[in-house]
Amino acid sequence: MTQEKLVKTNCRFCGYQCGLTATVAGGRVTAVEPDPSQYPGDASIQRGCRRWRVAPEFLDHPRRVNYPLKRVGERGSGQWQRITWDEALDGIAAKLATLKERYGPETLATCIGGPHAVFWPLHRFMTLFGSPNNVGIGQICWNPATWVNTLTYGWTIENELDPEQTGCALFWGTNPAESDNSLLWRQLMRFSQTGKPLIVVDPRRTRTAELATLWLPVRPGTDAVLALGLINVIVAERLYDEAFVEGWCNGFARLAEHVARYTPSYVEDVAGIKAETVVAAARLYAGNAPATLFSGRGIDQIGANSFQTQRGLAILRAITGNLDVPGGSHITEMPDFIPEIDLELSEQFPPEARHKGLGSLALQSYPGYERVRRLTMRHGRRLPMRYLTSAPPNLVWRAMLTGEPYPVRSLIVMATNPLLTQADSRLVYEALKSLDLLVVLELFPTPTAMLADYVLPSAGALERPLLETKAGTANLAYGGAKAVEPYYERRPDYDFWRGLGLRLGQENDWPWQSFEAALAASMAPTGWAWEDFCREGLYSLPPEYRKHERIDPQTGKPAGFATASGKVELFCELVAEIGGDPLPVPRLPPETNAAFPLALITGARFQPYFASSFRQFASLRSAHPEPWAEVSAATARRLGLEQGCRVWVETARGRARFTLRIARMGDDVVSAEYGWWYPEKVAAEPDLGGLWEANANVLINADYEASDPLIGTATYNGVPCRVTRAE
């Protein structure tokens, strides 16, 4: 009989890496249970999450990719030959060498997605190969807040929610009820039971909004106006923190003058929130310090408006004295472990390669990065370079199709499914079809993998160690050890990048033979051995507060903020320098019109899925079998549609079919789910796993010219659309 043993490991099905204990017998995981000795520290927190339960099935699902595959038929024909890892790596390396010789290193692009894996090995390879062309998701996830908080406060922040200390919580365009089944959602439920004010800004009455004292169903994309309205009330009623504003804020007088026109009644007209509700929200937020303010992809994905909305939120935190205080938000520190910028060797990336960066965004580009780095370096800090210089996706797809400004002929996709998760799926499809080389590192044969020349079997959850950091912007890391050796011929993604690097002249730069060894080396400066880290599952130090007041021993003066003025930039000097609006000026979302009279939001999170993942699992699928498009009861009535009917959702870009669901939300708004494909359908052209049936990203236009000029965010929320019966 095989011996059973219990192994400490982690769930890998979202960014939190909650602790698990795996039962292992004969090299196979037979069961998993939450492990309360690791993050989040209480097994009952995971009870609300279904995903970790499928971990054993995930390891040996009949549809997993188990061996390296090479395309033998036409691209997308579903005909594959099983080959060895060496054959795959040799073949890919040879092709890349030829393409590089012919077109230069920038002919290779990579594509990454959400927090599923450790991405620095990919970036390290790309730095050494000499290409700036990584397509990420950052411009619509994380980067807007990172850029804005750094410009406004000199560095990034973590928002706190402590049911004991926090006096008021403002949740803006985020719904942890569906997007987070971990500690934050639990804390929010506890907070709401204290009776302290919770304000939720969301066009939909989410489960988060259900807990709220005040729900503000803002018109999609008009949030900047609402933020300015709140600031207007706070200034007019002198509800701000006078000492902090006086001592530590730059440009308050100009801000006060700027917000004067954003009166509550103006907000009511534009954003659809009653004037008295605007006043009430401002008083609750400013009158119950310390207040915390969380924002999410409701804000990150409103295109040209996202940057200035985040600026409005950053200003709200500061003038109310909620910055770097317990129970509010704290400014993070550089990590004790090796930050990603160094693991990626970004500093070695040569100027001639930087010049090849596509587009000319004022911030999300190498010149933009340098501008901001000059400020953050005042406090010895550096943002992760490759994330914050990642290429505008739209320009990469176009370079593939047109050869302008230079030919991008090859793409390596790791841990993402761009045909479902990048905007403008048709364009992405055409671009992928046009390539000379498409390599996909995957666990499952996704629609993207179906178009590949090579599919490489990645080691996934429980088969590889993991270290999830905030890309080196905070002294915080989650993760732990693998439970078992990879099944079949799967390998950690690290092995792919190292294997390719060794074949392409990077012999000196991959000293760690295994992924474990690389992660251990990156944690070494903390003084923790890798085993210590794995036992705890979390590396974090208690935050320090009011760091701006600390006396700098060299100058004898307070440290201040790493900004142009040394203060919080209400008026942002750097944005003024690069031709942007130094005070937040709203850009309203594209207007609805007779042809497209409704406002579309795409991608609101729902359990039990993560983006396009997990639809292979019967136990999860039965909980949510169909893609929904939600509207309010009044809107459904007006359109003559009823719950459960099939509808087309259509924009100027394309159309997709959903099942109508009536939900509590603002009128004239449609919320379409994203990530839908059907793994049970044919894994070849033209079906491509049902790719074209209910794919919300065929609806989204991400043209570079229409995106935010500073960081390139495209509009995923507040898109004019119409809904019609499909039968």
Ligand SMILES: Nc1nc2c(c(=O)[nH]1)N[C@H]1C(S)=C(S)[C@@H](COP(=O)(O)OP(=O)(O)OC[C@H]3O[C@@H](n4cnc5c(=O)[nH]c(N)nc54)[C@H](O)[C@@H]3O)O[C@H]1N2
């Ligand atoms: N179940 C599940 N959980 C996930 C993920 C997943 O795919 N599935 N993805 C993970 C990832 S990658 C991320 S980035 C996080 C995101 O986590 P969150 O930011 O919490 O994302 P959502 O839950 O979609 O919440 C966004 C909310 O914004 C609202 N919204 C839409 N448009 C607007 C607008 O114009 N203004 C305002 N104020 N609100 C608007 C939507 O109605 C929605 O309720 O979730 C993570 N967690």
Ligand SMILES: Nc1nc2c(c(=O)[nH]1)N[C@H]1C(S)=C(S)[C@@H](COP(=O)(O)OP(=O)(O)OC[C@H]3O[C@@H](n4cnc5c(=O)[nH]c(N)nc54)[C@H](O)[C@@H]3O)O[C@H]1N2
């Ligand atoms: N319209 C619209 N589009 C959106 C969004 C939206 O709200 N609306 N949200 C955006 C946001 S915030 C994000 S973060 C993205 C998320 O989009 P993606 O990051 O593309 O997320 P998934 O669709 O889950 O794809 C992840 C893939 O990685 C694979 N995978 C998991 N672990 C590993 C691993 O260790 N190695 C490898 N090689 N593969 C692995 C999984 O099998 C899965 O196919 O979507 C973005 N796109």
Ligand code: SF4
């Ligand atoms: S919250 Fe995320 S990491 Fe934690 S158990 Fe659920 S899916 Fe896994």
Ligand SMILES: [Mo]
């Ligand atoms: Mo994301």
